[in-house]
Amino acid sequence: MESSVLAFATDLLDEGPDTFFGNLTDRAGVGGVTLASVYHEARDVFPHNPHRVVRHLEPGAAYFRPDPAAWRGRRLAPAPSTAIGDRDPFAEAADEARRRGLKLHAWTVFCHNDRLGFVHPDCAPANAFGDRHLTELCPANPEVRAYALTLVAELARYGADAVRAESLHFHGLRHGHHHERYFEELGPVTEALLGVCFCPHCRAAATAAGVPAEEVSGAVRTEVRRRLADESAATEPADLTALADGAFAAYVDASAATVTSLAAELSEQARRHGMRLSFMDGGGPGKGWLSGIDLPALAKAADGIETLGYARTPEAVREKIAAFALHGVRPQDLAVILRPMSSDCDGPENLAAKITVLRELGVPEVEFYHYGLMRLSSLDRIGAALSG
Numbered sequence: 001m002e003s004s005v006l007a008f009a010t011d012l013l014d015e016g017p018d019t020f021f022g023n024l025t026d027r028a029g030v031g032g033v034t035l036a037s038v039y040h041e042a043r044d045v046f047p048h049n050p051h052r053v054v055r056h057l058e059p060g061a062a063y064f065r066p067d068p069a070a071w072r073g074r075r076l077a078p079a080p081s082t083a084i085g086d087r088d089p090f091a092e093a094a095d096e097a098r099r100r101g102l103k104l105h106a107w108t109v110f111c112h113n114d115r116l117g118f119v120h121p122d123c124a125p126a127n128a129f130g131d132r133h134l135t136e137l138c139p140a141n142p143e144v145r146a147y148a149l150t151l152v153a154e155l156a157r158y159g160a161d162a163v164r165a166e167s168l169h170f171h172g173l174r175h176g177h178h179h180e181r182y183f184e185e186l187g188p189v190t191e192a193l194l195g196v197c198f199c200p201h202c203r204a205a206a207t208a209a210g211v212p213a214e215e216v217s218g219a220v221r222t223e224v225r226r227r228l229a230d231e232s233a234a235t236e237p238a239d240l241t242a243l244a245d246g247a248f249a250a251y252v253d254a255s256a257a258t259v260t261s262l263a264a265e266l267s268e269q270a271r272r273h274g275m276r277l278s279f280m281d282g283g284g285p286g287k288g289w290l291s292g293i294d295l296p297a298l299a300k301a302a303d304g305i306e307t308l309g310y311a312r313t314p315e316a317v318r319e320k321i322a323a324f325a326l327h328g329v330r331p332q333d334l335a336v337i338l339r340p341m342s343s344d345c346d347g348p349e350n351l352a353a354k355i356t357v358l359r360e361l362g363v364p365e366v367e368f369y370h371y372g373l374m375r376l377s378s379l380d381r382i383g384a385a386l387s388g
Contacts, residue, residue: 156273
């Protein structure tokens with residue numbers, strides 16, 4: 001079983017390569033590092049960082065050096081984080097990983113990009129009222145798709161073994177924007193409907209698939225307005241598949257085809273450059289329909305699915321993997337992320353039991369979240385669990 005730890009480039013820069021890679025090999029005992037290449041805005045606590053305890057990550061920043069020629073004439077282009085200064089942490093990580101015989105995975109956030117969404121709102125998703133969700137990029141937009149393809153080619157320059165594709169899909173309304181506020185109870189149906197993209201590109205894709213996109217958009221607006229106006233209606237259950245005489249379900253299916261085709265294009269791009277691309281699915285089976293996530297189709301389009309195995313017990317991890325099998329995704333097509341921290345794990349025996357479950361089921365890759373966000377004792381826990 002392959003193993004890796006997810007990390008930020010700032011972990012490498014703040015600790016230095018000897019300490020950073022020494023902890024990965026000598027304490028955690030893993031065979032690779034999964035380093036963030038483009039990441040979304042965040043504020044995190046770093047228990048063992050030698051320079052700071054709290055760090056803000058910039059919106060949509062890149063942690064490698066883009067080739068200017070690759071992005072010439074493009075509106076959507078990655079901007080290096082100010083935290084890296086004049087350095088190229090991806091180049092440093094690639095050199096050090098090769099020297100130590102470790103694999104390097106490029107952990108890349110594609111469509112959750114506050115910086116690009118705010119600067120280019122026409123590339124952001126739009127709800128049925130035309131309001132743009134500026135913290136995201138729309139996967140149906142041709143400029144967004146070109147941006148993603150070029151990003152994969154750029155990462156190949158560093159000799160990465162794989163691209164871990166996070167946020168390669170649509171997002172719902174409630175996605176953690178700073179000071180995101182809903183003072184009235186919206187209810188799950190209203191939130192779901194406000195998260196569906198009706199930008200011109202998504203409407204065109206649905207229309208090309210034979211879906212009456214304008215009719216669906218009108219039905220969504222009517223239903224949302226009804227629920228916003230009436231407090232008792234806000235929490236009413238609803239069969240969304242029946243909305244607009246079933247056309248809403250077909251519209252969402254067209255969105256899923258958009259996501260699947262983008263994953264297929266990026267996977268082909270990665271293979272041309274000698275890399276693999278895995279689709280990172282944060283929600284799990286049965287939870288991604290409104291985000292355009294069709295797991296069986298994505299398992300075929302990409303080189304695998306990476307999912308969160310966050311759970312307190314080995315039995316719960318087994319149930320998560322079993323749920324994928326029920327949705328047509330084999331354990332052999334999965335990479336699973338575990339958290340060795342106290343939120344999920346009470347010791348190396350617990351973590352080792354979870355790894356044993358993954359091995360028994362035939363899962364080929366396990367990753368651990370997250371180098372900078374865990375205590376050093378959690379890195380030791382990984383090493384003990386893998387060696388045990």
